[in-house]
Amino acid sequence: MKCTRLVDAGRRQFLRGSGVAAVGAAAAATVGAPAQAAPALARVAYPATRLANIADLTVNEPMDIAYPDADSPGVLLKLGQPVQGGVGPDGDVVAFSVLCPHKGWMLSYNGGDKTLNCPGHHSRFDCEAGGQQVWGHATQNLPQFALRVDDKGDIHADGVDELIYGRLSNVL
């Protein structure tokens, strides 16, 4: 796993404003700040994690990442044309969990039609359609990581839109 990833909770809190300050504070807690007696939160607090820089990406070449932590493998993709939910100057950068939400097999990327495919039971997910399950056994579409690109071109993940396989809380 990559060791250069940064948990950038402070910057994330700054960028997203006071409305999510509590979430940001909780995220800070995940990186070692002393826990304070505070009301439990209704949502898990996602870390903000630097995944890569735009310059590191090649069109249709998947990059291995992990988010929200090292035990949750994912893929970062520059698809080459704008897609819904895509970020970056070309609106084409997306990231997904690669644990199949059916039984947790590791998905493999097929650059031919930009899908993630499961070797276990042949489910497949469309990276150009928000991880929609094209066909398969999972009862949810593929968890997609919310991305943000800063003015240096650094790509940060700071959220997930579905439950990741193998954990009953996306942040452990």
Added chain:
Amino acid sequence: MAFKRQVDRLPIIPADATEHNVTCHYCIVGCGYKAYTWPMNRQGGAAAGQNAFGVNLGEQQPTETEAWYAPSMYNIVRQNGRDVHLVVKPDTNCVVNGGLGSIRGARMAENRPSRVTNTQSQRLTDPLVWRNGVWQPSSWDDALDLVARVTARVVTEGSEDDLVVSMFDHGGSAGGYENTWATGKLYFQSMKIKNCRIHNRPAYNSEVHSTRDMGVGELNNAYVDYQLTDTIFMLGANSMETQTNLYLNHMVKGLQNGARMVVVDPRRTLTVASSEQFAGAENVLHLAINEGTDLALCNALLTEIVDKGWIDRDFIAASTFPEGVAVAEDEAHPASLGSLEHAMQACRMSLDEAAAICGVDAADIAKAAAWIAEPRADGSRRKCATAYEKGIIWGNDNYRTVGAIVNIALATGNVGREGGGVCRLGGHQEGYYRPADGHVGRPAEYVDQFLIRGLGGVHHIWACDHYKTTLNASEFKRVHKRRSDMVKEAIDAAAGGTREQVVDAIVSAINAGGLFVVDVDIIHSQIGQNAHVILPACESNEMNLTSMNGERRLRLSERYMDPFGNSRPDCLIAAGMAQHMERVLRDMGHADYADQFKGYDWTTEEDAFMDGYHQGNPEVTYDRLRAMGNNGVQEPVTGFADGKLVGVERLYADGAFDRHGRDDKKALFCAAGWRGWQAPGKAREQAAHRFWVNNVRANIFWQNQFLDQKNDFIQDRYPHPFVEMHPDDMVELGLNPGDLLEIVNDNGVTQGMAYPLPTIRRNTVAMVFGSPAGSQGNVVNPGVNELVLPDYKHCWGEIRKIADATEQTAKVSFKSHEAVL
């Protein structure tokens, strides 16, 4: 964007949550699940001692873990009057599915009705009675009184033949032994109704008459046979989509154990594609025959097997009819039955003849015959497990084609033996226990045509929706609506009248050609739009329900939540109907007839089970089934020993065949001569239109589409029924992916959404069957076989564009369904 639930964590099942046995009620396979319920104000914790799995949930769990459940497996439901947490997850200890969940069953929790989460708010809660121009919620007594009064008037002033009944006869979702018994007792014992039909076809008949007539019950092997076999021979079936965990947990293991696979299907199905991945393409032989030619192919296979001497002479001598004709061809038998020699006189077909008819290479037919029947190097029997489903059952010449398939299994001794079997794969589970139905007759009445002809006065419908699952549906809908509207107008005109006056008005409208419609269902269905009384039923797990799966595995799926609103189990609705019939008939002065409706004093579904199934199977009780858990017992149940029910792994292991009821216990071969298109109108329609409109099923909502019409995850994927087409055909017709199109022929019109599929043949489309948003049956002609089995699969039409892709369909993925690894 694709639909996302935005769930970032789920309540954890506490260590002391209540555990319930669940058999998925959607499809034939009947996967085992476990339901966990616990109070709202409690939750488990991540520490190993605080959750039901006994593991540290603070860590990422591994592939295939038991200790995870998806958001679709969670809900909040009502149990004994209180809201509780619910998780329904696959059971790793069930031998059927081994912990695998399907895209259907793993959404059972989410597809439960909940006042808290608002899932399945389409579920009916109260009886509805047509009054004042709308459906008014009412009490059970009020609704059942009206049903009984009108029904009693019609059957006493006319006859019981004026009561038409459409009723489930299966297990699982709707049906089950409790409910088939109750409806059977009502209509076949208290009454003798003969104008009845089953949920998916227009008559009350078997889908597989010929195999039964030949002595071979259609669910004769065990799922493990697919793991033990040398060859899986599949015809007109697509198990990766429609018996998913039978395929993944058994057939794939067989392929990985070295089995080869022969698939007969005009379409390259996902079963073909996945089997090539699992077994290697060199071990999968796909015979992409012309539509409707399975019989010719099977006869050529049998001929090749006989001529090569690959038959099992000992088995044939010991277990099959020795010489000549046992059953002559007649109105009830579309082919004669007898010895192998007799059958061969009709079945003989050369490889070249079949190749010309089927459009496949003679060499490939020969290869298939060798894969199916050539003895192994040591001379021992090649084990072959044969499986077929709707491509055959709803195909051309049902009786003879099923017979021709069974011929091959009998000739090669592949019935009743390890790694063998010749089986219908099935749709729903089974759960048939009813009084004798001989009075229905054979051939049975073609009930949908009976209604179209203006016959019958009252129509009781139990969990059937002809709007989605009949043929000639366009005409059926027009007539059914017109006739039921006559009664609605009569009720409206009698507004303000007494019950007696309203009943008089209804009966007058019936006598003028109207139809009084009673619909028992869990949702307000499409045919329910024509109903005058709607009675809300509940589903499996809102009641206890027993059913058996495709290997005859009987389980008790336990109640873990309350029926929604005031809905009831079908068996108790039938009991209420009978009790009201008794009272009304007695009031009318028909005391003897009223007495026939005694014997329904049940208060629970278990009472109905004990009154019916238990009487014929005295070893079987709820307590014993509960103890057998999700692995249950394979029927027939032969005893009870050491605290366990004893069953039968595979039928006919002793070589004695009894499904036909013959004393000699000899299996019969079918003289299944090829005769081209059997059903009327097919050849003409084929010649007149460009596109063959195949109807197909889809993994995602097969067997639960009625619920999924209100499920966001599903509607996001397929907002309209898909129509798979070759991209070049789409270009010619000016269609883009997601465009709305209509299919038109002389029978009617239906609509769907264009989905490009490069692997489909030109001038062929594959439209999903049974969609609420576009009924494929609209364009299927009325043609049936001699025993009124519909040929849904053969329909031809023209295609034209209706509209550009909608905002919704434009966002759908239109990529190939085949995994690329």
